[in-house]
Amino acid sequence: MTTRHKTQVAIIGGGPSGLLLSQLLNLAGIDTLILERSSREHVLSRIRAGVLESGTVKMLRQAGVYERMAQHGIPHNGCYLTDNDLMVHINFKELTGKQVLVFGQTEVTADLYAAQDAMGTEIVHGVTDVLINDLDQTRSTVEYSVEGTRKSIECRYVAGCDGFHGVSRNTIPADVRQEYERIYPFGWLGVLSQTPPANDELIYANSERGFALASMRNENLSRYYIQVPMTDKVDEWSDERFWAALKQRLPSATAESMMTGPSIEKSIAPLRSFATEPLRWGNLFLVGDAAHIVPPTGAKGLNLAVSDVFYLHGALIDAVKNNSKTGIDAYSDRALARIWKSMRFSWQMTTMLHRFDDEDSFAGQMRRATLSHLEKSETARRDLAENYVGLPY
Numbered sequence: 001m002t003t004r005h006k007t008q009v010a011i012i013g014g015g016p017s018g019l020l021l022s023q024l025l026n027l028a029g030i031d032t033l034i035l036e037r038s039s040r041e042h043v044l045s046r047i048r049a050g051v052l053e054s055g056t057v058k059m060l061r062q063a064g065v066y067e068r069m070a071q072h073g074i075p076h077n078g079c080y081l082t083d084n085d086l087m088v089h090i091n092f093k094e095l096t097g098k099q100v101l102v103f104g105q106t107e108v109t110a111d112l113y114a115a116q117d118a119m120g121t122e123i124v125h126g127v128t129d130v131l132i133n134d135l136d137q138t139r140s141t142v143e144y145s146v147e148g149t150r151k152s153i154e155c156r157y158v159a160g161c162d163g164f165h166g167v168s169r170n171t172i173p174a175d176v177r178q179e180y181e182r183i184y185p186f187g188w189l190g191v192l193s194q195t196p197p198a199n200d201e202l203i204y205a206n207s208e209r210g211f212a213l214a215s216m217r218n219e220n221l222s223r224y225y226i227q228v229p230m231t232d233k234v235d236e237w238s239d240e241r242f243w244a245a246l247k248q249r250l251p252s253a254t255a256e257s258m259m260t261g262p263s264i265e266k267s268i269a270p271l272r273s274f275a276t277e278p279l280r281w282g283n284l285f286l287v288g289d290a291a292h293i294v295p296p297t298g299a300k301g302l303n304l305a306v307s308d309v310f311y312l313h314g315a316l317i318d319a320v321k322n323n324s325k326t327g328i329d330a331y332s333d334r335a336l337a338r339i340w341k342s343m344r345f346s347w348q349m350t351t352m353l354h355r356f357d358d359e360d361s362f363a364g365q366m367r368r369a370t371l372s373h374l375e376k377s378e379t380a381r382r383d384l385a386e387n388y389v390g391l392p393y
Contacts, residue, residue, distance in 0.1 A: 007033040008320055010142045010153045012130060012168055013161030014043060014123055016105060017288035017305040019112035021159055023063045024313040026119045030320050033153055034123040035130065035144055037162070040113065048105035050217055051076075051202070051299035053390030054098045056306045065111040072218065073103035079202040079388070081353070083368055085251045087203075088375045095378070095385040102202075104217050105302050132158055132171045135282030156283065157316060157328075161305075163289040164274070172281040184271040184295060184350065185357055188213075188225040189232065191242055192265040197222045198250065198258035204297070204353055205249050206367055211297075211354045212249035214258075225296075227354055230270060239263050271295040273347055275339060279332040285312055292339050297353060298346035303390060304339060310393050311335045338391060345387040 009025055011018045014036030022032040036043065052060075052073070060066055077093035093099050116123060124146055131143040135158070142153045160168020169177070197216035205212040210227035217223055226245050228237075239262060247255035274293040279286045288305030311334045315327025352370050356363065374380050 006154045007031045008155060009157045009159060009316060010155040011159045011161055013163060013166060016109045016112060016302060017309055018161035019116055020063055021309045021313055022121055023112060023115050025316060026121055028317045032121060035127040036125050037127050039125050044106060044110055049296055049299060049301055050102050050104040052101045052103055053303040055390045055393055056303045057101050059306050059310060065115050068111055069103050073101040076100050076102055076201050081371055081374060082203060082205045082251050083371045084207055087251055088371055090381050090385050092385045092389050095382040096389050098389040100389055102216060130167045132284060135284050140283045158284045159287055160284055160290045161287045164293055166290050168290045169276055169286055171284060177276055179276045182273040186227050187230045187268045187270045189228045189237055189268050190225045191263045193222050193261045193263050194220060195222050195259045195261045196220060198254050206353045207249040209248050212246055214250060228268060232268060234266055234268055273343055275343060277336060279335055285331060287312060294343060294346040295350045297349040300342045300346050304342050307338050307393055308335050341391055
């Protein structure tokens with residue numbers, strides 16, 4: 001026997017995009033129900049990026065989850081791009097009047113969970129075997145299993161916030177979907193350590209040995225990455241080997257002064273660029289990683305998901321409250337216009353900073369020439385800064 005529930009918007013996926021969308025809809029008086037395949041503990045254990053665009057900060061403030069972010073987030077007015085010992089500073093504040101905020105995605109997710117709990121939103125964890133039906137009808141249904149019981153939600157709209165491997169995107173017929181993908185032949189080996197950051201702002205480092213990133217979570221928690229072949233395994237990288245490789249890729253002055261220590265988390269993440277079109281099929285809307293994946297080089301993953309939420313939450317409010325379809329009809333095109341610009345920036349940053357296995361000597365010279373151009377040209381630095389702090393919605 002199937003247990004049936006009703007809600008206005010069913011949200012598949014309990015990560016930050018699903019939680020934020022639900023929070024904004026709830027604040028507007030729209031009922032939601034969130035389905036998540038993993039436990040809350042697992043969702044909150046995932047280590048993710050932590051650079052927030054100014055627009056993302058504004059959206060989180062609108063959602064009422066700004067207090068801890070304002071207290072513990074670290075404002076950054078710029079970042080560094082390096083080629084061996086050459087360091088080029090991109091001053092966001094001077095070039096655009098904006099800044100970014102360093103605050104971990106895990107912390108954002110925890111704050112959104114707390115806000116949703118306070119609203120009394122139903123979040124169902126441990127969900128399996130999700131099926132989305134009747135997307136061309138006035139009311140759609142989402143079927144799922146939890147703890148051996150088959151259940152069903154009747155709803156007006158479905159938001160697919162369930163990531164790259166979720167069911168939502170594949171619910172759109174294959175002959176309707178058009179997918180674009182580039183898989184990069186390397187990954188990022190990331191280490192989290194309880195050490196002071198190597199620098200007061202992020203360093204994106206290019207060297208003959210490959211890419212490195214010196215980042216942070218707070219004044220005593222650092223996050224570092226190095227480019228590695230996808231054939232590498234985490235257990236092949238001792239802490240000692242990692243720190244040695246990192247120091248070889250950072251400018252010598254930074255490498256000599258940085259503090260190292262035991263890793264508290266270590267993982268290898270693959271890099272890909274991926275997008276699908278359209279983002280709407282009947283009553284279903286794709287959001288975040290269900291719609292697009294970007295390499296982390298441009299710090300766009302979470303921020304791009306938040307921009308999707310920006311376009312969708314207003315459209316759904318207008319559809320539910322005013323029975324107007326204008327916003328939901330325009331959602332896919334509006335979101336994709338910004339997605340492709342962010343995809344371009346992330347691809348540009350990735351190709352500018354990484355070594356590719358099959359590249360010739362010309363490619364290395366182009367990377368050096370690009371950084372030299374950034375050093376000399378305020379116009380080039382402003383273009384990079386505008387994209388990094390976030391294009392307008």
